[in-house]
Amino acid sequence: MEGCVVLQVRDDVRLAMLEKRRYGVAVPTLPLLVAMLTVAVCLPLWRLSTCPGAAPDAALVAPAYLLLMPGNATSLPSPYPLHKLPPLDPHHLIDLRHFAFRFNNFPCNETASPLLLVLVHSAPDNIGKRRAIRETWGGRRDALRLLFLLGEVDGADQQLRLERENLVHRDMVQGSFRDSYRNMTYKHVMALKWAAYFCPGARYLLKTDDDVFVNSPALLEFLSQDLSPWGARRLILCVPFHAATVKRSYRSKWRVSPSEYPGRVYPTYCAGWAILYSPDVAFLLYSEAQRDRYFWIDDVHVTGTLAAKANLTQTDLGSLVLSYEQVRALEAGGNASDVGHFLFGAPNLELASIHRLWEAVEGRASIPPS
Numbered sequence: 001m002e003g004c005v006v007l008q009v010r011d012d013v014r015l016a017m018l019e020k021r022r023y024g025v026a027v028p029t030l031p032l033l034v035a036m037l038t039v040a041v042c043l044p045l046w047r048l049s050t051c052p053g054a055a056p057d058a059a060l061v062a063p064a065y066l067l068l069m070p071g072n073a074t075s076l077p078s079p080y081p082l083h084k085l086p087p088l089d090p091h092h093l094i095d096l097r098h099f100a101f102r103f104n105n106f107p108c109n110e111t112a113s114p115l116l117l118v119l120v121h122s123a124p125d126n127i128g129k130r131r132a133i134r135e136t137w138g139g140r141r142d143a144l145r146l147l148f149l150l151g152e153v154d155g156a157d158q159q160l161r162l163e164r165e166n167l168v169h170r171d172m173v174q175g176s177f178r179d180s181y182r183n184m185t186y187k188h189v190m191a192l193k194w195a196a197y198f199c200p201g202a203r204y205l206l207k208t209d210d211d212v213f214v215n216s217p218a219l220l221e222f223l224s225q226d227l228s229p230w231g232a233r234r235l236i237l238c239v240p241f242h243a244a245t246v247k248r249s250y251r252s253k254w255r256v257s258p259s260e261y262p263g264r265v266y267p268t269y270c271a272g273w274a275i276l277y278s279p280d281v282a283f284l285l286y287s288e289a290q291r292d293r294y295f296w297i298d299d300v301h302v303t304g305t306l307a308a309k310a311n312l313t314q315t316d317l318g319s320l321v322l323s324y325e326q327v328r329a330l331e332a333g334g335n336a337s338d339v340g341h342f343l344f345g346a347p348n349l350e351l352a353s354i355h356r357l358w359e360a361v362e363g364r365a366s367i368p369p370s
């Protein structure tokens with residue numbers, strides 16, 4: 001699955017994007033599609049919104065998402081029709097009936113429409129990871145708003161430390177559920193809730209984790225130039241997994257019992273460490289999650305099960321993700337000419353990697369254009 005990821009230079013992606021648009025207009029005949037599929041088995045390109053396999057045919061014919069243009073950016077209804085939610089919705093989080101934000105911040109109140117809202121799943125103890133992100137890719141810039149999402153901690157000391165950290169940085173949100181592995185779906189749905197209630201103007205939403213490198217300058221450029229500065233609809237951009245088998249072995253960290261999930265395979269879902277949503281998708285998935293039964297593997301549940309219920313299709317980030325080998329190559333003194341051609345580093349990065357990747361990106365940024 002991860003083997004699908006290859007590095008291409010940015011111009012190839014642009015070309016592929018153009019091809020995708022062309023195919024969106026002139027629908028290729030079925031034989032041609034089949035031929036394209038055979039060639040592209042493990043080399044997902046933009047024009048193929050999904051790898052072949054579990055995907056319904058319809059998803060391959062038309063692009064899965066729509067880009068907004070000046071003509072319809074303002075005429076469309078709000079992507080977050082909060083009035084459609086039940087009156088008690090603010091106090092509910094899936095099956096939790098007394099949900100509240102223990103502490104909250106409102107970075108979107110001053111600027112109505114940031115290009116990108118980044119919501120980072122973070123564990124309470126990961127103070128160093130949060131610091132590294134603030135010092136590197138998550139540093140303040142106009143087009144981007146960033147928040148760390150946390151659950152509740154057991155000790156009063158630990159709570160006090162979190163509150164102090166938040167007083168200094170004003171970039172943390174704590175929900176009233178225990179911060180634990182099996183509660184990760186609460187965190188993900190809290191992210192969608194937060195966006196809907198407190199940042200409805202953001203054009204795009206990124207859900208990521210605190211051990212990921214986001215090439216934020218390249219991402220902002222990609223969103224406004226390769227996608228659209230006015231935003232998009234029905235967009236889920238990520239690294240999708242197709243037909244993943246449900247783990248039943250007791251040795252697996254991801255073991256799921258048949259009563260938790262009866263099926264044998266999961267629907268196509270996104271790797272949870274970098275998911276770009278358009279705002280309408282965030283709302284669809286949120287309102288679906290509020291009605292649905294809790295399932296603890298958050299990426300499967302939100303981007304797989306709920307997305308399928310809402311008839312949404314995942315689009316593959318493909319070559320815009322660095323592999324570990326590429327991360328190591330960049331770290332080892334780097335091939336500066338490759339920097340800028342990716343949006344995300346691999347997950348589970350060390351702090352030092354995040355800093356070195358940022359230096360590589362910054363170094364690149366300071367080279368004057370020739």
Ligand SMILES: *[C@@H]1O[C@H](CO)[C@@H](O)[C@H](O)[C@H]1NC(C)=O
Nearest residue numbers: 066067068069071072076233
């Ligand atoms: C906005 O307009 C563009 C160009 O006319 C069109 O392709 C797109 O589908 C429209 N988007 C929506 C959400 O209606």
Ligand SMILES: *[C@@H]1O[C@H](CO)[C@@H](O)[C@H](O)[C@H]1NC(C)=O
Nearest residue numbers: 176177178179180181182183
């Ligand atoms: C998840 O959070 C709820 C609400 O705080 C709590 O009752 C429950 O024990 C937590 N579950 C786990 C596995 O930590």
Ligand SMILES: *[C@@H]1O[C@H](CO)[C@@H](O)[C@H](O)[C@H]1NC(C)=O
Nearest residue numbers: 105106108109110197198199
């Ligand atoms: C920001 O706006 C939200 C509603 O959009 C409101 O609930 C909140 O109190 C505001 N916060 C501040 C500090 O202005």
Ligand SMILES: *[C@@H]1O[C@H](CO)[C@@H](O)[C@H](O)[C@H]1NC(C)=O
Nearest residue numbers: 284288307308309310311312
């Ligand atoms: C999804 O598509 C199916 C089949 O076309 C349709 O019956 C269903 O109502 C759609 N669901 C949503 C949420 O749009």
Ligand SMILES: *[C@@H]1O[C@H](CO)[C@@H](O)[C@H](O)[C@H]1NC(C)=O
Nearest residue numbers: 329333334335336337338339
């Ligand atoms: C960078 O990569 C290009 C093409 O992959 C290669 O030709 C070049 O030698 C590399 N430069 C360095 C400094 O490694």
